[in-house]
Amino acid sequence: MTSDNSINRRGFYAQAIFALNAILGAALAVPTLVYLLVPGGRRRKETFVDAGDVSQLTPGVPVEMSFQQSRVDGWRVLTEKRTAWVVKTPTNEVIAYGPQCTHLGCAYHWEEKPKQFICPCHASLFSLQGKVVAGPAPRPLDRYVAKIENGRLFLGPLRQVSSGDAA
Amino acid sequence: MKTALRQFRDALDDRTGIPSAIRHFLGEEIPASSGWHQVFGSVALFMILVQFFTGIMLAFNYAPTPGQSYDSLRYILTEVTGGRLMRGLHHWGASMVIVIVVLHMVQVFIWGAYKKPREATWIAGVILLLLTLAYGLTGYLLPWDNRAYWGTVVTTQIGASVPGAGPWVSRLLGSAGEIGVVTFARFYALHVLLLPPLTMLLIVFHVYLVRRHGVAPAPEDAMLPKKKFFPQQVFRDTVAIFVAFAILFTLAAVVRVPLERMADPTDTSYIPRPEWYFLFLFQMLKLFEGPLELMGTVIFPTLAILAMIATPFIDRSKLVRVRQRTLAIGIVALAGIGWGGLTLAAVRSTPPQTAAGSIDFSGPTQWMQLKPAELAGVHYFKQEKCANCHNVLRGGEAKAGPVLADTARRHDKEWMLKHFADPQSTSPGSAMPPVQLTVAQQGDLAAAVSALTPESGDLMAITPDFASSGAALYQKYNCGACHLVNGVGGKIGPNLNGLAARRTEAWTAEHFVNPQKLSPGTPMPVYPLAKKEMQDLISWLFTLPEKSGT
Numbered sequence: 281m282t283s284d285n286s287i288n289r290r291g292f293y294a295q296a297i298f299a300l301n302a303i304l305g306a307a308l309a310v311p312t313l314v315y316l317l318v319p320g321g322r323r324r325k326e327t328f329v330d331a332g333d334v335s336q337l338t339p340g341v342p343v344e345m346s347f348q349q350s351r352v353d354g355w356r357v358l359t360e361k362r363t364a365w366v367v368k369t370p371t372n373e374v375i376a377y378g379p380q381c382t383h384l385g386c387a388y389h390w391e392e393k394p395k396q397f398i399c400p401c402h403a404s405l406f407s408l409q410g411k412v413v414a415g416p417a418p419r420p421l422d423r424y425v426a427k428i429e430n431g432r433l434f435l436g437p438l439r440q441v442s443s444g445d446a447a
Numbered sequence: 448m449k450t451a452l453r454q455f456r457d458a459l460d461d462r463t464g465i466p467s468a469i470r471h472f473l474g475e476e477i478p479a480s481s482g483w484h485q486v487f488g489s490v491a492l493f494m495i496l497v498q499f500f501t502g503i504m505l506a507f508n509y510a511p512t513p514g515q516s517y518d519s520l521r522y523i524l525t526e527v528t529g530g531r532l533m534r535g536l537h538h539w540g541a542s543m544v545i546v547i548v549v550l551h552m553v554q555v556f557i558w559g560a561y562k563k564p565r566e567a568t569w570i571a572g573v574i575l576l577l578l579t580l581a582y583g584l585t586g587y588l589l590p591w592d593n594r595a596y597w598g599t600v601v602t603t604q605i606g607a608s609v610p611g612a613g614p615w616v617s618r619l620l621g622s623a624g625e626i627g628v629v630t631f632a633r634f635y636a637l638h639v640l641l642l643p644p645l646t647m648l649l650i651v652f653h654v655y656l657v658r659r660h661g662v663a664p665a666p667e668d669a670m671l672p673k674k675k676f677f678p679q680q681v682f683r684d685t686v687a688i689f690v691a692f693a694i695l696f697t698l699a700a701v702v703r704v705p706l707e708r709m710a711d712p713t714d715t716s717y718i719p720r721p722e723w724y725f726l727f728l729f730q731m732l733k734l735f736e737g738p739l740e741l742m743g744t745v746i747f748p749t750l751a752i753l754a755m756i757a758t759p760f761i762d763r764s765k766l767v768r769v770r771q772r773t774l775a776i777g778i779v780a781l782a783g784i785g786w787g788g789l790t791l792a793a794v795r796s797t798p799p800q801t802a803a804g805s806i807d808f809s810g811p812t813q814w815m816q817l818k819p820a821e822l823a824g825v826h827y828f829k830q831e832k833c834a835n836c837h838n839v840l841r842g843g844e845a846k847a848g849p850v851l852a853d854t855a856r857r858h859d860k861e862w863m864l865k866h867f868a869d870p871q872s873t874s875p876g877s878a879m880p881p882v883q884l885t886v887a888q889q890g891d892l893a894a895a896v897s898a899l900t901p902e903s904g905d906l907m908a909i910t911p912d913f914a915s916s917g918a919a920l921y922q923k924y925n926c927g928a929c930h931l932v933n934g935v936g937g938k939i940g941p942n943l944n945g946l947a948a949r950r951t952e953a954w955t956a957e958h959f960v961n962p963q964k965l966s967p968g969t970p971m972p973v974y975p976l977a978k979k980e981m982q983d984l985i986s987w988l989f990t991l992p993e994k995s996g997t
Contacts, residue, residue, distance in 0.1 A: 293678030300689045307696060308500065311529050311536075315504060320528035355510065355522035 328434035334374055335431030342367040342390045364424055377410055378422035378438045473677035478664035481680055486687035487551035493688045494544045501537040511635045513628055517591040517709045524809035535699030543695050544579050545724050557775050560663035566759040568656040571649055573755045578646050583722055585638040596710035597719035599626055605744045666766050705807040716951040718798060727789035801952060802913045803989035813903055814910040815992055818935045819927055822918030824895025825910045827888050839905045847878060855897045863893040891922055917987030920980055947989040955985050
């Protein structure tokens with residue numbers, strides 16, 4: 281065997297070892313990345329839950345309503361009590377706000393005197409339309425996807441509203 | 448460029464010594480006779496590392512408590528992207544590790560590589576084999592399905608039968624009463640906390656001993672110059688690892704590992720089976736009866752392990768060529784035949800799993816919630832070959848009739864019944880022929896179509912045949928007049944949800960033929976069903992959820 285030949289063989293082995301290990305690495309790494317990063321889960325329909333009767337609401341006066349909503353948490357389905365601040369606008373539209381301030385998640389409440397939602401933590405103020413009037417809150421109040429059937433309010437998931445689209 | 452790389456390597460070497468350690472490792476001198484027969488050790492190490500890795504990945508989505516473990520595994524299989532592949536890799540990887548470890552031992556045994564001074568290397572190897580079996584035993588319980596539960600019941604009872612130590616073994620495994628949260632926690636802790644570091648330590652020790660004594664030479668090596676580990680032997684090891692992993696990956700991707708019904712301690716009809724590599728032990732137990740049972744459960748396995756450990760001390764003969772090691776080859780052949788024969792006998796004597804017992808719960812199971820009329824309707828849907836012209840879900844191949852997923856939103860049952868009897872009357876110009884079923888059967892069909900929603904999946908396709916035809920019989924004999932199924936029916940007879948927990952399939956079959964004998968005074972009439980009918984009806988009744996509506 282000439283030394284040239286042996287160098288060639290050495291090169292072949294080294295390259296083959298490298299190539300096979302690269303394929304092995306990829307065959308483990310790709311499924312792992314998919315497993316960890318690609319969101320899975322069955323597509324879930326938007327489920328609406330009955331939050332109560334809203335036919336008797338006085339326009340312009342928000343009411344806190346509570347209801348049971350199930351939530352999927354990994355392999356568990358939890359049924360939890362949720363609340364919403366529900367208000368009927370003068371145009372008879374019903375809006376349901378999420379119960380947490382958009383600043384740091386404190387529970388806000390309705391104050392009849394200035395006709396504003398007030399967050400006790402850092403004094404954010406929101407108008408009846410959910411707009412930020414004062415304070416550190418970065419965006420309007422979040423809203424539940426809502427629909428009304430036979431005078432009853434049905435609520436879906438909570439959605440953020442960017443400053444631009446608050447009515 | 449080259450000099451910069453070299454400078455970096457030298458600097459790294461000065462500070463960490465890693466490059467010279469690698470060079471030293473790859474430059475190990477090995478005998479001239481080294482070759483393909485010595486690849487198994489490397490493959491076993493690689494496969495064990497793959498098990499560690501896939502096990503950690505599964506743990507990212509796994510809840511280690513009974514009940515929740517089942518739900519979380521089902522979540523991995525049905526909802527996590529790539530979860531089925533990851534579980535497949537871990538499941539089949541366990542079998543691969545055992546196969547490869549055994550091949551490694553067989554090679555060492557036949558070549559006589561355990562001989563002085565390599566006794567400790569061999570004993571460490573025997574302990575590693577036992578550890579891999581311990582992984583199999585403890586991991587078997589973790590899915591918490593019926594198979595896991597009942598398999599472990601057998602294992603723990605064998606442990607409890609050891610004379611003297613039995614009660615202590617029971618207590619150690621937390622199974623003094625029956626298998627529950629304590630046993631589960633112990634098995635989980637063993638599987639993920641105790642065994643892996645123990646395995647790592649032993650592997651390090653084992654590999655250290657291999658390096659200390661060098662790869663075992665053959666007699667002819669004395670006169671030949673030594674080779675280096677790199678590149679030729681590294682290449683062989685890599686090729687072998689690659690082939691083994693390709694087999695594993697294919698198994699994981701192609702062969703579906705089913706998930707059975709959630710562990711049900713009241714399911715007396717379940718026939719427990721161990722994993723394939725324990726089948727021979729399981730079968731051997733049958734050879735010993737009564738007081739001799741101890742032979743199969745304790746004495747024989749203990750003797751076998753002791754014989755393995757003692758091998759290098761019994762065989763102190765001089766090293767000879769492989770072909771002259773006829774006794775070793777004979778022992779391996781005998782062991783292989785014995786193992787194969789016992790395993791084959793066990794497989795042959797396995798009664799086929801009942802239809803109800805072999806449902807894969809990692810697949811869609813919404814059909815189990817269907818009411819009898821709806822399920823019977825599925826039967827008529829199949830019988831009348833409605834699928835020839837209708838798709839249930841959107842997105843299938845083009846067919847003559849409309850998609851049925853949202854029919855229920857547009858039409859009520861009354862409309863459907865009219866439509867079945869005379870399609871033209873409700874849909875002028877329809878090409879659908881009138882449905883040739885009795886009025887009651889058409890009612891069931893309408894119920895099935897009404898149960899379809901875009902979210903419910905293709906109920907017609909996922910429902911097993913035994914369930915739909917069983918439900919059709921249930922409707923035909925009007926069983927719902929007295930019995931309750933999934934919340935619908937009469938209350939004169941017992942609720943049939945939960946029948947599986949109360950009775951065996953054999954009892955139920957006899958009850959159909961001779962109700963008075965088993966339940967004296969019952970108003971239940973005699974139903975002399977044909978064999979196939981009986982099977983379908985009972986199989987369906989035994990898959991009903993234990994509580995309706997869950």
